[in-house]
Amino acid sequence: AAAPAAAATSAGGSLRQQLAAAFQMAIDTAFPAMAGEPAIVVACNQPKFGDYQCNNAMALHGKMKGKPDAPKAPRMVAEAILAQLPDTGMVSETSLAGPGFINIRLSKDFLADRLTNMLREGISSWAPRGFAGKRVIVDFSSPNVAKEMHVGHLRSTIIGDTIARALEFCGADVLRLNHIGDWGTQFGMLIQYMAEKRPGGLNAATDEDVADLQLLYRAAKARFDDEEEFKARAREAVTLLQGGNPEYQQAWQRICDASRREFQKIYNRLGVTLTERGESFYNPMLKPVVDDLMERGVAEESEGAKCVFVEGAQIPLIVQKSDGGFGYASTDMAAVKHRIHEEKADWIIYVTDMGQATHFDLVFAGAKKAGYFPEGRTVRIDHVGFGLVLGDDGKKFRSRSGDVVRLVELLDEAKSRIVTTVKERRPDASEEEIEEASMAMGYGAVKYADLKNHRTTNYKFSYDDMLSMNGNTAVYQLYAHARITSIVRKSGRDMDELVQTARVRLGHEKEVALALHIARFSEAVEDMLDDLLPHRITEYLYDLSTVFNQFYTECQVVGSPEEESRLLLCEATARTMRACFHLLGIHVPKCR
Numbered sequence: 001a002a003a004p005a006a007a008a009t010s011a012g013g014s015l016r017q018q019l020a021a022a023f024q025m026a027i028d029t030a031f032p033a034m035a036g037e038p039a040i041v042v043a044c045n046q047p048k049f050g051d052y053q054c055n056n057a058m059a060l061h062g063k064m065k066g067k068p069d070a071p072k073a074p075r076m077v078a079e080a081i082l083a084q085l086p087d088t089g090m091v092s093e094t095s096l097a098g099p100g101f102i103n104i105r106l107s108k109d110f111l112a113d114r115l116t117n118m119l120r121e122g123i124s125s126w127a128p129r130g131f132a133g134k135r136v137i138v139d140f141s142s143p144n145v146a147k148e149m150h151v152g153h154l155r156s157t158i159i160g161d162t163i164a165r166a167l168e169f170c171g172a173d174v175l176r177l178n179h180i181g182d183w184g185t186q187f188g189m190l191i192q193y194m195a196e197k198r199p200g201g202l203n204a205a206t207d208e209d210v211a212d213l214q215l216l217y218r219a220a221k222a223r224f225d226d227e228e229e230f231k232a233r234a235r236e237a238v239t240l241l242q243g244g245n246p247e248y249q250q251a252w253q254r255i256c257d258a259s260r261r262e263f264q265k266i267y268n269r270l271g272v273t274l275t276e277r278g279e280s281f282y283n284p285m286l287k288p289v290v291d292d293l294m295e296r297g298v299a300e301e302s303e304g305a306k307c308v309f310v311e312g313a314q315i316p317l318i319v320q321k322s323d324g325g326f327g328y329a330s331t332d333m334a335a336v337k338h339r340i341h342e343e344k345a346d347w348i349i350y351v352t353d354m355g356q357a358t359h360f361d362l363v364f365a366g367a368k369k370a371g372y373f374p375e376g377r378t379v380r381i382d383h384v385g386f387g388l389v390l391g392d393d394g395k396k397f398r399s400r401s402g403d404v405v406r407l408v409e410l411l412d413e414a415k416s417r418i419v420t421t422v423k424e425r426r427p428d429a430s431e432e433e434i435e436e437a438s439m440a441m442g443y444g445a446v447k448y449a450d451l452k453n454h455r456t457t458n459y460k461f462s463y464d465d466m467l468s469m470n471g472n473t474a475v476y477q478l479y480a481h482a483r484i485t486s487i488v489r490k491s492g493r494d495m496d497e498l499v500q501t502a503r504v505r506l507g508h509e510k511e512v513a514l515a516l517h518i519a520r521f522s523e524a525v526e527d528m529l530d531d532l533l534p535h536r537i538t539e540y541l542y543d544l545s546t547v548f549n550q551f552y553t554e555c556q557v558v559g560s561p562e563e564e565s566r567l568l569l570c571e572a573t574a575r576t577m578r579a580c581f582h583l584l585g586i587h588v589p590k591c592r
């Protein structure tokens, strides 16, 4: 069995995936009747007994009970599995515990080789398997034109970017879609307001009227709410706009362009890329989609509206309102269809606040009822909901004046608050270096503070907390990384050469613990993608710093007989930290 096992376990993937592949073979060989029963391998919950454990024996015993030749006890099942475990070189020791848990200790040589190879081949060789080539759409950020982009959109941008980065790291073909709200009745109101304010005509010369879209929106809305006649004219404006009136179309374009410029300021600061495909993109598909749903009886008329009723839901999905208009849900139905059938998505991920959970549940159920999910191909669809950002007072985050927080100002505030620290740490740094480092730490701090929480919980926004040098912050992590790279630099050794010529060797207990944690990087990525929880990565990174500190306290690096191997361990730690920063969208500044 040794040859196929080697093939199955050398093709990349996490330690857990590789061990699972070996145990899969063992199970299939030991119990052919149970072949296909997936191997369950997880990190050992008691590190003193092992690094991993295989938990299949109990369930297998249950399933085989009563059959001829069935093993009498789960422990016998475990023994039979172990007897067939192929020799992959990964395992140094196994033991049975409790009713039939198999504890697995990894071989030190195997771990050492794994790190040596990663240093030579790059950390992408550790990308979890199973994602390469998958077409994934991540719908995130998605602010609304002419309305404020608020902290909720900031969260969506940060979380969505991290998820997209993790998928890209694993070789997925990711389409990052910005589903901006660029269509709808608010444009009639805005354009009508502009038209009546501008004696020179709707699109006369300057961009003054769209320069501050929030002001424009507020003024137009006030008038819309107060004046019945204006309301009526605004409705006509919508009809004109949707009917393709060139003047109105041009005004709409100008409003969208102005919004786009504002959004782009945020994306530039955060280093986030997105493909804009707003609601207007789906506009031509809405009527055909609704007609089709009606014809096939998926949708039905109810109180004048066209609705899809899905089982178990309190409210229907309204695909066309009673006044004939199409709304948010209509667009999302058309978008699901387009994404599955035109974009050929294998996985669609939506990142919005949790308040939209019901909406997405309805859309997903509606899409299922409509038969949008293909027969022979599995399409996964997820709503990634997140909690609120709160102010110090525990209420919804607002600016001092009580207004919505301007995101550009929020980001720049974080950056300017860290400048002093950067200057103190590096009095000799140039202006440019200080600029780079404060951007990295300031913007990084905002991202990290957001990502480190379980995404569904609300969290308090605090500059002091997120910019702290101690504790689980981006600033702490970036300094920890800088310290490790300086150990390597100050050793005076040529690291590129060392990587090619020397090997990691593991002796000291803290060396082994560090190597094991580094090697578990892939599992952190895997876990993060499993339930789309970015804090799995920040937690992993925080533990990595801790495990490294324990190693560095007990193991002398430079000047010790183990210098070469230990420098490689430092280098492997630094690289793994950088891989985490990359996934979190945190830039690592050159300034140390």
Ligand code: ARG
Pocket (backbone or CB within 6 Å): 139, 141, 142, 143, 144, 179, 180, 181, 332, 335, 350, 351, 352
């Ligand atoms: N524009 C929406 C909002 O601000 C978010 C859009 C999310 N994506 C979607 N396909 N519905 O709440």
